[in-house]
Amino acid sequence: MKKVPFDLSLYLVTEESLAVEDMTTIITEAVSGGVTAVQLREKQASSLTFYQKASLLKGVLDELSIPLIINDRVDIALAVGADGIHVGQDDLPLPIIKTLVPDNMIIGVSVSTLEEALEAENNGADYIGVGSVFPTKTKQDATALKKGELERICHSTSIPAVAIGGITADNIKRLSKSGIAGAAVVSAITQAKNPMDAATLLSYTIKRFTN
Template identity: 70%
Template sequence: MKKSQIDLSLYLVTEESIGIENLTKIIAESISGGVSAVQLREKNNSSLSFYKKAAALKQVLNELSTPLIINDRVDIALAVGADGIHIGQDDLPLSVIKQMVPEEMIIGVSVSNLGEALQAEQDGADYIGVGSIFPTKTKQDATPMAIRDLEEICRSVSIPAVAIGGINADNISSLSDKGLSGAAVVSAIMNAKNPKLAAASLLDNIKDFT
């Protein structure tokens, strides 16, 4: 999938504690509800476990024509032929990663302030993940961002900006008209009783973003 074709509107980030079989089931259901991209995020599992999940997920997502983005690990992304890589502020520099991956691989960067956002765009990021927007159990050390700061970032960059952090059906509507290209969610879909309905509900609000 060409990076220009990747739709970041409803961006699902996986929950590490969920095993492969359950994970692929939840993701398939969520895609039927409107999830447009999936990021595999594994912070504590072994490299082998990460690789096995990534390979299984890549196979499922290929069948569903949905891009797979790998969090942090360039080696895993290359090993499974992922569509993208997402890095944080403490990972390898973007300039180094661009030398390591194919030109068609989309690269996203996590940012938490305007300076980081402008730097990511200058360094050649394809999109930015902005947050944390709301308090989140996924990253308990994250400080929620003021909505006005989110708006300033969206106004100041020309690449797509995706909000992340504690986004759910109850608060997503407050992100409309801020200039975002999409929202990234974890628990709101991964822990939902019905991932398809949860995704569809979130997507209804995302349609009001622009």
């Protein structure tokens, strides 16, 4: 099966501390504002809790025609029929993952150097998450990009690159002309008073400053 076209321009990564009811409400509102993809990220949850959240969220996002991408856990992605899987540098190697998942599953890889980006592309990644582009409190172990590395990565690879790390509607303009296909955000939406308004502003700003 071929992969369906996907849009990563405004990529929402969930916040684990949120109750599942609050999470689904925020996601629904954020999609109304322009979120185009959602990644479920659960670092501390048990396998059962992760599965239950993923299953619920898959149903919600199917109704909204938005892809669900699971962070790290190939087993959870397969169990709920997720649209994609996103892995880091310390997770299963991409060639192994590709033997485990269906051909139509979207695969993303986190990178912070040009070498990692080229390896991900050569191994068949569908997109790369590049960061951290700005300081972030969401991921304490995030590696800060060297100056100019985002541009080097985007201009040296042919797969979509999504910037991540501390992105807000105020600083996204600093990534203008970098070549990114989109931006991944967490607190800029999950901590907003009005997730739909926050997503609307981010979506408008991303399209204005990254095209």
